[in-house]
Amino acid sequence: MKLQAEIDGKIEEVILVRQGDLVRASVGGREYELTASEPETGVHLFKVDGRVFEAGVSSKGNEFSVDVGGQQVGLTLVDPKRLRGSGSGDHHSEGRAEIKTAMPGKVVRILVESGQQVAKGDAVIIVEAMKMQNEMKSPKDGSIAEIRASEGDTVGAGDVLVVIE
Numbered sequence: 001m002k003l004q005a006e007i008d009g010k011i012e013e014v015i016l017v018r019q020g021d022l023v024r025a026s027v028g029g030r031e032y033e034l035t036a037s038e039p040e041t042g043v044h045l046f047k048v049d050g051r052v053f054e055a056g057v058s059s060k061g062n063e064f065s066v067d068v069g070g071q072q073v074g075l076t077l078v079d080p081k082r083l084r085g086s087g088s089g090d091h092h093s094e095g096r097a098e099i100k101t102a103m104p105g106k107v108v109r110i111l112v113e114s115g116q117q118v119a120k121g122d123a124v125i126i127v128e129a130m131k132m133q134n135e136m137k138s139p140k141d142g143s144i145a146e147i148r149a150s151e152g153d154t155v156g157a158g159d160v161l162v163v164i165e
Contacts, residue, residue, distance in 0.1 A: 124136055148162065
């Protein structure tokens with residue numbers, strides 16, 4: 001599951017993969033592996049590196065209040081798929097747009113060629129990270145100016161994979 005979390009006014013990309021009690025998470029490029037359980041509604045237990053943390057969670061819609069050890073944090077979760085086409089301004093409408101990786105992974109498939117015309121939202125490249133395939137889409141209408149990766153390449157967080165003009 002790929003989400004965005006706003007914490008104290010800062011937007012972080014969050015990727016969660018859950019297999020039973022095991023959770024693999026990437027938050028703002030930092031990776032975590034932990035076990036999670038919910039022994040009662042609103043109470044979550046997280047075990048990380050042999051330590052157990054209890055978190056009280058209350059929510060209203062997609063706004064959450066999380067209490068861990070007496071420290072309270074407010075956050076809002078946003079599903080990026082719901083954001084598509086919802087904004088009135090588009091910071092990529094002029095100039096170049098770079099499609100970058102959010103976390104380390106492997107390029108599985110390149111769906112475009114240099115010089116090809118693409119529309120905003122068209123799939124451009126597929127990167128596998130944390131055993132999930134992520135289809136990366138064009139943030140604007142334009143043409144493919146550069147493809148900086150090849151299928152099978154290992155890429156790092158923040159690497160520019162494709163440039164669109």
